[in-house]
Amino acid sequence: MKFEANIPIYLQIIEEIKRRIIIGEYKPGGKLPPVRELALSFGVNPNTVQRAFGELERDGLVYSERTSGRFIADDPEKIRGLREAVLVRKTDAFLEDMSRYGYDEKSVLAYINSRKKV
Numbered sequence: 001m002k003f004e005a006n007i008p009i010y011l012q013i014i015e016e017i018k019r020r021i022i023i024g025e026y027k028p029g030g031k032l033p034p035v036r037e038l039a040l041s042f043g044v045n046p047n048t049v050q051r052a053f054g055e056l057e058r059d060g061l062v063y064s065e066r067t068s069g070r071f072i073a074d075d076p077e078k079i080r081g082l083r084e085a086v087l088v089r090k091t092d093a094f095l096e097d098m099s100r101y102g103y104d105e106k107s108v109l110a111y112i113n114s115r116k117k118v
Helices: 009-022 035-042 046-058 076-100 105-115
Strands: 062-065 069-072
Touching (some): 009 046, 076 105
Antiparallel strands (some): 062 069
16 A cells, blocks of 8 residues: 555555445455554554554444454444545545636536546
């Protein structure tokens, strides 16, 4: 994983784990890889992954079982909420960026609609 220099690494790991949940790579109720395994795959210190897991637990997306590891919340509503929140955040950021280039929402939507495949 390539990390952006201006965003804390643990936040980028959180976003990657959320992405994997949204696309179904990590299934609701499924077990997450261990901290050390993820740290190796991301090329970061295990404490960084631990911090990301802590935030995900506070958000209710992940829970831990003492001797078994960490698991994705088995809550379809929470996953739907996560999907919607990402869609809203990314769309709003895109529209805001386009407005800095002088495009309004209507012209952006018109362009997107013109690019749809029939």
